[in-house]
Structure formats: C-alpha cells, structure tokens
Amino acid sequence: MDISVVIPLLNEEESLNELHNWIAKVMQSNCYSYEILFIDDGSTDTSWEVIEKLSEKDKNVKGIRFQKNYGKSQALNAGFKEVKGNVVITMDADLQDSPDEIPELYNLISKDGFDLISGWKKKRYDSKIRKNIPSKLFNAAARKTSGLKLHDFNCGLKAYKNEVVKNVDVNGEMHRYIPVLAKNAGFNKIGEKVVIHQARKYGVTKFGIDRFINGFLDLITIWFISKFGKRPMHLFGLLGTIMFIIGFLFAFYLGIDKLFIDTAGRLITQRPEFYISLITMVIGTQFFLAGFLGEIVLRTNKDKKRYSISNKINI
Template identity: 60%
Template sequence: MNISVIVPLKNEEESLPELAAWIARVMQAHHFTYEVWMVDDGSTDDSWQVIQQLAAQNQHIKGIKFQRNYGKSAALNEGFNAAQGDVVITMDADLQDSPDEIPELYRMITEGKYDLVSGWKKKRYDNAFTKNLPSKLYNYTTTRMSGVKLHDMNCGLKAYRKKVVKSIEVYGEMHRYIPVIAKWNGFRNIGEKVVEHRARKYGTSKFGLERFINGFLDLASIMFIGKFGKRPMHLFGALGSLFFFIGFVIAFYLTIAKILYYQYNMTDRPIFYLALLAMIIGSQLFLTGFIGELVTRNAPERNSYLVEERMDCSEKE
C-alpha cells in the first residue's frame, strides 16, 4: 500500500464528506493505493455516523472511535498503530489542510531524502493575536531548545516514512513535538514544505489557551526523556553533587571561622542555614537519581533500541 492518511477529528461532521471526496479524487488521479483512518476523538455531534456512512461508500475509508475525548496526540497514536501504508500522512479534518499536497509530500518521502516532512503554512488565515504570534514564539523556542529547524512545528499536515510512526509514541500534548521525538529516535532527515493554508469553512477551533502551558511542559518532558531517559543519574546525580558540594564548602568555611574566632556563633549567620538547605537538596536530588536508575533498570524496555540495519558476515559462510 502506498499511503495511509490519518485524520484526527472532533465534531467535524460538516467537513468530513467534502474531505473524503477530495482525498479520493487526489488518490485516483495519481493512481495511489491508499487507506484513510478517521479517528473520532470523542465527538458529541454526528461525526461517527458520517464516518460510518463514508466507509460504507468507500472501502478505503476506515474509522476508530474513542469512548471519550483523549486529545489529538492519542488520536494520532492510534492512527499510527493502525497505518499500513509505506508513507503515512496526517492532516486535520477542518479542510484547512489541502489534500492536493499529498502527491508532493509522498514524492519527498519516497525519494529517500527525508524521514519526515512537515508542512509550513507560510501564509495563514488564523487570528494574528491568538494563534499566529503565539505560534511564532512557540516555534522559535522549540527550535532553540531542540535543534530541529522548522518554521511550523505544529502544522497538522505531515508525511512520514512508515518506520518513523512505528517507532515513536505520542501522548499528552506531544503531537506538537513529533519532529523532536523523531529526532531523538534517530530520524534526523527532517524537512519541510510550504503548503496551502485554507480558511476554516465549518465550525470553530477546538484548541484553547491552555495548549501553550501544556505544550511547554510537554517540551520539557521530551527534552528530559530524550537526553536522560535511560540515564537519569547523570542529571540528578550531577545536580545533587553540585548542591551538596556548595553546601559543604559553606559549612567548612563556617567551621574554620568558628575555630579561629572562638566567640563566633555559626547559627547566628543566615549562610549557615543556606549551607544546610543546599546539602539537603543535594542529597534528595542524588537519591532521586538512584531511584530513577532503579526504575529504568527494571523497566521492560530498558534495552529496547531502534536498529536501522544489521549485518551478520557468518551468514555468508
């Protein structure tokens, strides 16, 4: 199968028939074999009934329905698990992503140069204050912290090699950072393509202001897991040692001062309590590192690594 299209959605009953017909036209025009996974993330309208009707009319359309709303990351993760195409393309259901971009995205992946191609909505039709400016700040911050240089990290229109989506897991609000997750999993050939951004035709946006707070926390989680997920002691142990050393140096200085100036009272100085606090925090961080190591070493996936290629010369004998 050439292409799997994954469409996460919530309350998009009006746009689904038009989107399905548009995808079908593009696929037929380019003679692609394909499947479309529409993942209903707890819709309260008739989205699931529409998906069932579309699936009855077109055997390439398939559906997944969540019992309740879990979020876009969960919907994408289920779609990734179900996808069978050599190239996996994700797009939003609100018709702001154009299916006409699919052939070029497919070509960029199959040429072998890229593992992942992210859309870049260079010209946007969103509200400048509530979406455009925060998105620019978010993209700048993510690029600086992760080293993944993309203009539009959160664009829903992306294309992946099948191996990429089968090697990553997204949850929480981490769909915004899929390129970062892919990079930490060794898929460094990440590109982007300027894509058409269309004005929303039906309904309203499903994302609120809380996405900015959640997004920042998820970025911090990804950066930590990517660097220290299998070696937490390297972070907590280093910080703990640093804090304990600072506290010890201060305490040693106060002790020497007490010996030289016998009338000197250590506990009368605020710096004495700073030394105690630093040593306590250092000890706690160090113990946190030990606990993290114990959890990591007992985790079933502790020695799970992505192997790109394997060669055994003995097989030739």
C-alpha cells in the same frame, strides 16, 4: 499499500464527507492504493455516525473511536499503530489542510528519500492574536531548543516513512514535536514543504491559550528527555553532588571556626552560613534521590494504557 492518511478529529461532522471525497478523488486520480483512518477523539456530535456511513460506501475508510476525549497525540498514536501504508500522511479534519498536497508529499518520501516532511503554512488565515503570534513564538523556541530549522512545528499536514511512525511514541501533547521525536529516534533526513492553508469552513477552532502554555511546557519536557531521558542520574546526580559538597564545605568551615577561631562564643544557629549549609545539603540530597528514582522508573517502566478505544471499523 502506497499511502495511509491518518485524520484525528473532534466534533467535525460537517467537514468529514467533503474531506473524504476530496482525498478519494486525489488518490484515485493518481492511482494510489490507500487507506483513510479517522480517529474520533471522543466527539459529542455525529462524527462517528458519519465515519460509519463512509466506511459502508468506501472499503478504504477505517475508523477508531475513543471512549472519551484524550487529545490529538493519543489519537495519532493509536492511528500510527494501525497504519499499513509505505507513506503515512497526517492532516486535520477541518478542511484547512489541502489533500491536493498529497502527491508532492508522497514523492518527497518515496522518491526523494526523506524520512519526514513537515508542512509549513507560510500564509495563514487564523486570528493573528489568538494563533499567529503565539505560533511564531512557539516555533522560534522549538527551533532553538531542538536544532531543527522548521518554520511550523505544529502544522498537522506531515508525511512520514512508515518506519518513522512505528518508532516514535507520541503522548501527552507531543504531536507538535514529532519531528524532534523522529530526530531523537535516529531519522535525520527531515525536510519541510510550503503547503496551502485554507480558512476554516465549518465549526470552530479547538485552539485555546491552554494549548499554547502546554506547548511550551512540553517543549521543556522534550528538551530534557532528549538530553537526559536515558540517563537522569547524570543531571540530578551531578546537581545533587555539587549542592551537597557546597553544604558540606560550609558545615566543615563552621566546625573549624567554632573549635579554633571563634572567640565570641556565638551559637552556630546564629550564623547565616549554618542555614546555607543546611539548605544546600538537603536540596543536594533531594536532587540525588530524584536522579536515583528516575533511573529506577526508567528501568522498570512498562507500557501503560493511555487511552480507551470503544469501537473500530475495518481494522
């Protein structure tokens, strides 16, 4: 199979028929073998009924329905497990991503040998205050911490080699950082393509300030995981050892001073060095234990179910 199109969605009943017809037209005009995989992330409208009807008319349509809303990352993770196409393309269901971009994205992966191509919505139609400005700040921070010179990490329109999606684990809110996850997994040929961004035609945006905040928190998480994910003791153990040594040196100084130098008879608890010593030794021990527990968790962690699927179509 040439192409798998993965489309996570939440309450997009109005756009699904138009999106499907548009994708099918592009695929058929280019003679691609393809599948369209819709992942219904707990929609409360009739999105799943629309997907069922589409699957009856088009055998290339497949569907996964979550028991409830788990988030875009979990939807992509479920889709990535099922795809069979040599090239996997992700896009949003709100018609703001153009299926006309598919042939160029496909060629960049299949012919030019890229592992991943990330879309860049250079000209946007979102609210400047709600999305444009936060997006620019977020992307600048992501470039700085990841080393990837991409302009738009959060663009839903991306293309991947099949091997990439089978080797990245997308969870939490990490869908924004799939290029970083791919880089950490050893896929280094990552490019970018300017893509068309269209104004939303139906429904309302799912973007809120909470997603912006979560994005930055996840950025810190992925930075830590890329640096110390496989060796937490190297960070926490080092910090803990340094803090403990500092505390021990203060305690040693207080002991020597009390025995041989101090003639005023002051209580050790009356001296600020005592509290510095106590606090740094306690913090150092906690850091060390955090690293130790991190190593244990890393070695005993098993795959846990992060979402519940209530129904599948053609899978």
